[in-house]
Amino acid sequence: MRHIINLEVENSAGVMARIVGLFSARGYNIESIVAGKTVEECTARITLVVIGDDKIIEQVNKQLNKLIDVIRVTDVTREDFVNRELLLVKIHCPPARRTEASLVGNIFGAKVVDISAKSLTFELTGSESKITAFLQTLRPFGIREVARTGPIAMVRDFNPRSSE
Amino acid sequence: MTGAEMIIHALKREGVRALFGYPGGMVIDIFDALYSAGVPFYLTRHEQGAAHAADGFARASGEVGVCLATSGPGATNLVTGLATAYLDSIPVVAITGQVPTSLIGNDAFQEADMLGITRSITKHNFLVKEVDELPRLLKSAFYIARSGRPGPVLIDIPKDIQQATTAMPYPDEVNIRSYKPTVAGHLPQIQKAAARISRAERPVIFAGGGVISSGASAELALLARRMQAPVTTSLMGLGAFPETDPLALKMVGMHGTAYANYAIQEADLLIAIGVRFDDRVTGKVSKFAPKAEIIHIDIDPATIRKNVKVSIPLVGDIRCVLTELNQLVENRNHDPWLQTVAGWKRENPLQYTQNGGISPQAVIRTIAEMTGHQAIIATEVGQNQMWSAQFYDFISPRTWISSGGLGTMGFGFPAAIGAQVAHPGRLVIDIAGDGSIQMNIQELATAALYNLPVKIVILNNRSLGMVRQWQSIFYQRRFSGVCLNRDARCPGECDGRSDSCPLYLPDFVRLAAAYNIPGFRSERPEEVAPILEKAFAHDGPAIVEFRISQEENVFPMVPAGAGLNEMLRGMA
Ligand SMILES: Cc1ncc(C[n+]2csc(CCOP(=O)(O)OP(=O)(O)O)c2C)c(N)n1
Numbered sequence: 001m002r003h004i005i006n007l008e009v010e011n012s013a014g015v016m017a018r019i020v021g022l023f024s025a026r027g028y029n030i031e032s033i034v035a036g037k038t039v040e041e042c043t044a045r046i047t048l049v050v051i052g053d054d055k056i057i058e059q060v061n062k063q064l065n066k067l068i069d070v071i072r073v074t075d076v077t078r079e080d081f082v083n084r085e086l087l088l089v090k091i092h093c094p095p096a097r098r099t100e101a102s103l104v105g106n107i108f109g110a111k112v113v114d115i116s117a118k119s120l121t122f123e124l125t126g127s128e129s130k131i132t133a134f135l136q137t138l139r140p141f142g143i144r145e146v147a148r149t150g151p152i153a154m155v156r157d158f159n160p161r162s163s164e
Numbered sequence: 165m166t167g168a169e170m171i172i173h174a175l176k177r178e179g180v181r182a183l184f185g186y187p188g189g190m191v192i193d194i195f196d197a198l199y200s201a202g203v204p205f206y207l208t209r210h211e212q213g214a215a216h217a218a219d220g221f222a223r224a225s226g227e228v229g230v231c232l233a234t235s236g237p238g239a240t241n242l243v244t245g246l247a248t249a250y251l252d253s254i255p256v257v258a259i260t261g262q263v264p265t266s267l268i269g270n271d272a273f274q275e276a277d278m279l280g281i282t283r284s285i286t287k288h289n290f291l292v293k294e295v296d297e298l299p300r301l302l303k304s305a306f307y308i309a310r311s312g313r314p315g316p317v318l319i320d321i322p323k324d325i326q327q328a329t330t331a332m333p334y335p336d337e338v339n340i341r342s343y344k345p346t347v348a349g350h351l352p353q354i355q356k357a358a359a360r361i362s363r364a365e366r367p368v369i370f371a372g373g374g375v376i377s378s379g380a381s382a383e384l385a386l387l388a389r390r391m392q393a394p395v396t397t398s399l400m401g402l403g404a405f406p407e408t409d410p411l412a413l414k415m416v417g418m419h420g421t422a423y424a425n426y427a428i429q430e431a432d433l434l435i436a437i438g439v440r441f442d443d444r445v446t447g448k449v450s451k452f453a454p455k456a457e458i459i460h461i462d463i464d465p466a467t468i469r470k471n472v473k474v475s476i477p478l479v480g481d482i483r484c485v486l487t488e489l490n491q492l493v494e495n496r497n498h499d500p501w502l503q504t505v506a507g508w509k510r511e512n513p514l515q516y517t518q519n520g521g522i523s524p525q526a527v528i529r530t531i532a533e534m535t536g537h538q539a540i541i542a543t544e545v546g547q548n549q550m551w552s553a554q555f556y557d558f559i560s561p562r563t564w565i566s567s568g569g570l571g572t573m574g575f576g577f578p579a580a581i582g583a584q585v586a587h588p589g590r591l592v593i594d595i596a597g598d599g600s601i602q603m604n605i606q607e608l609a610t611a612a613l614y615n616l617p618v619k620i621v622i623l624n625n626r627s628l629g630m631v632r633q634w635q636s637i638f639y640q641r642r643f644s645g646v647c648l649n650r651d652a653r654c655p656g657e658c659d660g661r662s663d664s665c666p667l668y669l670p671d672f673v674r675l676a677a678a679y680n681i682p683g684f685r686s687e688r689p690e691e692v693a694p695i696l697e698k699a700f701a702h703d704g705p706a707i708v709e710f711r712i713s714q715e716e717n718v719f720p721m722v723p724a725g726a727g728l729n730e731m732l733r734g735m736a
Contacts, residue, residue, distance in 0.1 A: 010342055014279055014291075025284045055469070062466035068288040068308060071342040 002031070003057050004083060004153045007046040007064060008072040011037070015069045019046065022067065028052060028060055032150025043071065047152045076153045083153035086123070087131045088113070092142035093120035101141060108134045119144060127151075167295045168197040168326040170334065171259065174302040175203050177334050180230050182206060182221055182585045184214035186241075188234020190261030190274060193326040206585065206614060209606035211238050213578040215245020216604065218256050219316075220579025223565045224540055225586035226379065228255045228310050235261045236274030239320075240281065244572060246316045247285040251569025252400060253377060255314035257305050258286075264324040265293060278320045287315030295328035303338045312345030313464040314377055345463065349480035349488055357435075357459045357476050358492035364433035366455075366501045367393040370416065373400030373568070374438015374462055374482050376561045381405065383486035384437065390490065392498045394505050396424040398439050400568040403558040408537070413505070414514075414557075417445040418722045419550045422512035425720070425728040427505055431456040438462055438482050441471040442569070443724075451727030461485050514554050522689050522710045524548070524623045528555035530693050531593065531621070534700065539591040540565060542580035544600030545573045546630035548623050550718040552595045574603025577620060581607060584616040591619070591700060598624040598648055602670075608679040611705040619699050622672060622709045625716065626665070633717045637732065668711075676707040687711035 009015045016035060023030045031049040038045050050060055057075065064073045076083075093101050094117070101120050105112060108130065114121035124134055128151055135146065165173065171194055175183060184206045187195045198205055208214040211233040218229030229249075233239050239260040249256045263272040279291050288308050290301045298321070305317040361367065369391070375384050381404050388395050388411050395405045396413040407414050413424035428434065434456040439445070446452040449471060457475040460468050461482055468477040478485055516525040528551050531539070537557050542565040543549040549566055558564050565583055567575040580594040594601075601622055611618050625632075632646040649667045650658070676683030682702055684695045692710065699706040720731040 014283075017280070018283060021283050059466065059470060066464070066466050068340065068343050 001051070001053065001057065001077075003050050003052070003060075003075055003077045004081070004151060005048045005050055005060070005064070006074045006076055006153060007048065007070055008038075009044050009046055010069040010071065011042050011044040012069055015044070016046070018067050018069060019048075019064070022063055026059070026063065028056060034150050034152050036152075047150070049150060074155065076155050080156045081153050082156060083127055083151040084125055085128050085131050085151045086125050086149045087134070088121060088123055088147045089135065089138060089143060090114070090119050090121045090145040091138050092118065092144060094118065097141065104137055108137075110134065166193070166197070166327060166329050167298050167321065168193040170298050170330060171302065171321070171326070172197045172201045172203060173334055174299070174306075175230065178228065178306045181227065182582075183230050183232055184208055184217040184221070184582065185232030186211050186214055186234070186238055188238045188261065188274070190235035190263060190323050191232060191238075191259075191326075193323065194232065194259070194261065204585075206581075206610065208578065208581075208610050210604065211241030212245050212574070213581070213604050213607045213610065215242045215256070215258065216248065216572075216575050216578035217582035217585070217607075218258075219245060219249045219254050219575075220542060220565050220582030221586045222249075222254050222256055222582075223579065224562055224583035226377075226562065227586070228257055228306055229582060230257045230259070232259045233261070234274070235263055235278075236276045239278045240276055242318075243281060243285065244570075246282055246318065248567050248570045248572045248575055249316040250285045250287065252373060252567065253314050254316065255309040256316040257309050258316060258318045260318060260320050261326070262291065262320045262322040265322045266324070268322065278318060282318050285316075286318050287313075289318040289320065291320045292322065292325050295325050295330040296332045298325060298330060299332045299334045300338060303335050304340060307338050307340070308343065312343075313374075346465070346479050347481045347484055349461075349478050349485035351488070353476060353478050354485065354488050355492060357478055358489060360433065360457065360459060360476060361391060361435070361493055362496070364391075364393075365498070366431050367391055367433040367435065367498065368413070368427050368431040368456075369393050369395040370397070370428070370434055370436045370439055371395060371401045371404045372398040372437065372439030375401060375404040376438075378438065378463070378482035379561075380438075380483040380486050381561045383483055383490060386490050387435075387486055387493060390493050391496050392502065393435070394427055394502065396420070396427065398442070398445055398568070399553055399566065401439065402553060402564040403561045406559040407557040408559055413509075415553055416728070417442075418447070419554065419718050419720065420728075421514055421554070422720050422731055422733070423505060423508035425722065425731060426508045426512075428453050429455070429727070429729045430504070434458045436460045437486070440467045443471075446471065447722045447728045447730075448725050516716075519713055519716075521687055522692060522712050524551050524710070524712050524716055525555050526689065527621065527623065527692055527710055528552055528595065531595075531696060532556045534693070534696060535591055535593075539563065539593050540580075540583050540587065542566065542576040542583060542592065542594045544576040544594070544596045545571045546597045546600060546628065547625070547633065547716070547718050548595050548597040548600070548629075550630075551623070554718075573597075573600040577601060577618070578604050578607050578610075580618045580620075581611055581616055584618050592617075593619045593621060596620055596622045597629055598622055598626060598672075599628045605675070608675070608681070608705070612679045612681050615704050617703060618705050620705070620707045621696075622707065624668070624672070624709050624711050625714045626668060627714050629714070629716070630718070632714065636717065636735070637721070638723070672707055672709045681705045681707065683707040683709070685709040685711070
């Protein structure tokens with residue numbers, strides 16, 4: 001199973017190395033890692049995508065919790081959550097195909113952020129499945145370069161099933 | 165106060181009774197502050213010795229052990245010591261000097277990235293970047309080392325931080341928002357455990373090092389009496405429960421007693437307390453305790469369900485949890501089960517064959533009798549360690565000092581030095597192999613000069629016995645790289661089997677003489693007790709060498725990958 005795990009960590013030098021080191025030392029599989037600042041200056045937010053069976057994920061959670069610099073570990077996959085990923089993609093696109101390309105872009109709600117005689121660069125934010133579908137659709141143009149951030153995620157507060 | 169003075173101030177505030185270390189350019193300011201500061205300092209002959217001595221001090225006393233080394237080579241020499249302490253959850257604070265902050269990252273002279281190097285072998289580590297942070301980080305280092313599941317903490321302090329001054333006071337306590345170890349057990353879980361215990365028919369208690377670090381031996385004994393459950397221990401748990409007690413099964417696992425291994429395999433309930441189910445204990449995990457449900461009590465949630473399935477996890481400080489549990493557990497009677505266990509004990513005692521020469525097992529038994537099982541026994545690693553574990557019969561906690569998790573040869577002697585510093589009045593013995601003792605033999609100078617009366621008993625089989633044992637059993641006696649006396653003149657086909665081989669190197673008695681300490685040697689069984697008596701009576705360190713056969717092996721032995729009941733009982 002693929003799990004998205006959110007970490008709230010002390011914004012200290014080396015915290016990233018501790019987390020990555022833990023994964024390599026214990027042989028866990030990490031698919032993506034995203035780190036960023038939060039509103040609190042001394043806290044950072046890290047989102048990990050980890051692959052493993054239940055036993056491994058339980059250990060991953062516990063071992064992350066054990067790191068002194070880790071304040072909170074949340075496996076959002078166990079809850080109702082939203083996730084978003086940012087994509088930049090550069091495709092082959094001679095002027096003759098621009099209309100066709102921007103039509104595809106429009107359907108997905110992507111923005112054109114760069115254009116040249118040979119290429120077009122899109123920016124797209126969305127769930128991972130949307131990003132993957134967009135890349136799939138662009139394939140016939142010829143993809144020159146892809147940069148994906150890996151997902152960030154948040155647990156939803158609004159829960160239609162329990163709303164009174 | 166300067167940073168260096170703050171470090172010494174911290175040691176005093178933390179009640180540090182002994183500091184083990186070695187100087188160098190990047191800690192010279194700390195040594196200056198140490199001059200006439202009144203903190204007892206022990207200059208070892210190698211930083212690895214300092215790290216193991218701090219560790220041994222901690223194991224014997226329950227206090228935090230502290231070592232100090234300079235940057236670069238000094239700090240890297242601590243690494244094996246830190247890894248040893250980490251794998252056995254021993255509270256140690258290592259203070260290392262670092263190059264000045266302005267030079268960090270420049271490959272400066274004697275710079276090594278100690279944070280990077282020790283990340284996976286410490287509980288936590290710090291690099292101090294501002295002198296005003298120093299008091300809080302020093303306090304945190306001690307707090308993290310001794311609380312929760314204990315472990316080593318390294319604090320790396322650049323030279324300019326040691327020289328800078330700070331007005332920040334040393335704090336009385338620290339609050340680390342991301343570090344809150346669980347202490348009290350969860351009551352509903354404790355109730356569940358008590359209910360399961362009351363239904364058990366063939367219970368076994370399995371106690372480990374966690375019982376010792378939490379100081380829970382009395383609570384463990386009460387639980388065992390109430391439940392009338394036999395008690396086995398891991399290597400790290402030796403001394404947690406008196407091995408002379410009728411309920412004691414002694415050690416379980418690869419070189420555990422046959423009756424402990426049988427009991428685990430037949431139990432319907434295993435109460436595992438402060439253990440981590442190391443592979444040397446479980447044998448093949450899928451065959452481990454096949455009939456048992458497991459209650460696992462530990463302070464570290466990550467040990468639970470790491471290696472074995474657990475029905476009732478119970479996270480908390482063991483002493484707190486057992487105190488609560490004991491209030492809920494009623495007196496039980498398991499006579500049929502205890503009779504079965506007693507049968508196994510009768511039929512499968514630990515034994516060895518006399519071969520005419522000195523039996524190493526008999527040496528351990530003699531030491532046990534002479535010391536009333538009360539000495540502090542440190543060991544090296546290998547057969548010497550396993551024979552000590554099997555034959556001493558430990559009766560109290562913190563009398564067994566041995567590298568369990570990492571299995572570090574060269575640990576025993578410097579650790580014994582640390583234990584002796586912790587308990588000046590007690591008899592401390594390092595039981596050694598001729599291989600291991602040479603790994604930190606330089607500390608003879610430390611023992612001699614500080615007159616630390618550690619007794620080294622070398623069981624000299626002229627070989628790396630435990631490796632040789634594996635080669636005997638699993639590698640068709642192809643003895644490769646295990647003879648410690650092989651030289652250029654040895655015939656190529658010599659397998660080191662010949663007990664008539666004349667050469668013993670080094671001459672340990674003359675080596676003792678070089679350090680001005682007495683050395684004794686014998687290969688005659690009748691001389692064992694008299695020599696030990698002389699050595700123990702000597703007011704200072706001493707070396708005793710007993711020459712034993714290379715063919716002595718440790719049994720029982722569960723081959724790697726086998727179930728606990730599939731033991732080898734002797735050479736085929
Ligand atoms: C530092 C280190 N290196 C290698 C080993 C592997 N090893 C385990 S036991 C052993 C032999 C120990 O020989 P000795 O100290 O003479 O003890 P004996 O087994 O003969 O009692 C070795 C080499 C180890 N445990 N530690």
